[in-house]
Amino acid sequence: MILDTQSPLKTLTKAVTLTAALVPAGLAATQAVAADRLMLKTPTAFPTKLPAVGSPIVKLADILNTASGGAIRMKIYEPGKLIAPSEILGAVSAGKVNSGFAASANWQGKMPAAAFFTSVPFGPEASEFMAWMYYGNGRKLHQEMYDTSGYHVHAIPCGMIPPETSGWFAKPIDTVEDLKGLNMRFYGLGANVMDKMGVGTVQIPPAEIFSALEKGAIDAAEFSLPQVDQMLGFQKIVKYNYFPGWHQQTSMQELLINKDVWEKMNTQQQSLLETACKAVVADSLAEGEAKQFEVLANAKQNGVEIRYWSDDILAAYNKAWGEVVSEQSEKNAFFKKVWTDLNGFRKGYDLWEKYAFLPRDTSGADN
Numbered sequence: 001m002i003l004d005t006q007s008p009l010k011t012l013t014k015a016v017t018l019t020a021a022l023v024p025a026g027l028a029a030t031q032a033v034a035a036d037r038l039m040l041k042t043p044t045a046f047p048t049k050l051p052a053v054g055s056p057i058v059k060l061a062d063i064l065n066t067a068s069g070g071a072i073r074m075k076i077y078e079p080g081k082l083i084a085p086s087e088i089l090g091a092v093s094a095g096k097v098n099s100g101f102a103a104s105a106n107w108q109g110k111m112p113a114a115a116f117f118t119s120v121p122f123g124p125e126a127s128e129f130m131a132w133m134y135y136g137n138g139r140k141l142h143q144e145m146y147d148t149s150g151y152h153v154h155a156i157p158c159g160m161i162p163p164e165t166s167g168w169f170a171k172p173i174d175t176v177e178d179l180k181g182l183n184m185r186f187y188g189l190g191a192n193v194m195d196k197m198g199v200g201t202v203q204i205p206p207a208e209i210f211s212a213l214e215k216g217a218i219d220a221a222e223f224s225l226p227q228v229d230q231m232l233g234f235q236k237i238v239k240y241n242y243f244p245g246w247h248q249q250t251s252m253q254e255l256l257i258n259k260d261v262w263e264k265m266n267t268q269q270q271s272l273l274e275t276a277c278k279a280v281v282a283d284s285l286a287e288g289e290a291k292q293f294e295v296l297a298n299a300k301q302n303g304v305e306i307r308y309w310s311d312d313i314l315a316a317y318n319k320a321w322g323e324v325v326s327e328q329s330e331k332n333a334f335f336k337k338v339w340t341d342l343n344g345f346r347k348g349y350d351l352w353e354k355y356a357f358l359p360r361d362t363s364g365a366d367n
Helices: 008-035 055-067 085-094 112-117 126-135 138-148 189-196 206-215 226-232 259-264 267-297 311-331 333-356
Strands: 038-043 072-077 099-102 153-161 167-169 183-185 200-202 240-243 251-258 305-308
Touching: 038 055, 038 085, 055 072, 055 099, 055 153, 055 251, 055 267, 072 267, 085 099, 085 153, 085 251, 112 138, 112 333, 126 138, 126 153, 126 333, 138 153, 138 333, 153 259, 153 267, 189 200, 189 311, 206 226, 226 267, 251 259, 251 267, 311 333
Parallel strands: 038 072, 038 099, 183 200, 240 305
Antiparallel strands: 099 251, 153 251, 167 240
């Protein structure tokens, strides 16, 4: 055995000397982070008071500030306060603001494939959608869409919500014929489907939907989750709420960063933004899933009738969706490219889904 013959005093002296040597290095690292401070000025397309829809950007700001020790901060601007929601993409691309929070379907009029990166009619639920985005070609195609369309942005998935309600109606919809002639607020690729069903669709910001219903400017509306729709007061005017949300089985939000700003960030900042957004994706999905059943359970108290679309009407929606895909694919090569990739991924996933998951009604639990 070899004995340590050093005295306690010598040992303590060495420890103090080592600590003193490390402090400047640690201080230098802290100063380096401080020197790279970043303020992200971020207009959002969604009111931050709306849970799972608007709240993700607030959570992102909190995570960034805490995890970076204040080196990365975010100033959030409510819809229209700095930039109109419809102008967020252009403003971020041009450098008028260095970031923005929205959903890519907002840009569907400029890029037909954009809505694929928000939601897909009769499309994947959240877990399958995330599998395609993160481990399929989803993120690659998402960024390619902006790059090839001339937008100078870096796009990061940064929010995910569960299935939406399919819409609020003033009267029962028992047949396909009952849809014809209605004026309805609708969003994304689902609006293309509803157009084929004889519905006149319009895009109205969330803050204006209640007023449009109240004044009779529209006959029906879809917006978001039951909890969110209730906060906006739809149940006070229209009493028939339809499910399932065939048009949006899940919906993704995105953080857009000006490309010059992104490329000037150091790798730690980029990694923190990517990781924080992944955390927000998980959190927003969990928040959305946790809050909806209470709203449905109390629907009758508000005089609301919860209805499920008939097989015939769902089949008609699906048929119309097939027509939309065919027509848009002929018109736009990138739309076809994204659809082909997503559809191929889903066909592969079908095999996993077939064997991996229990049917809902065979759990053995009490109903």
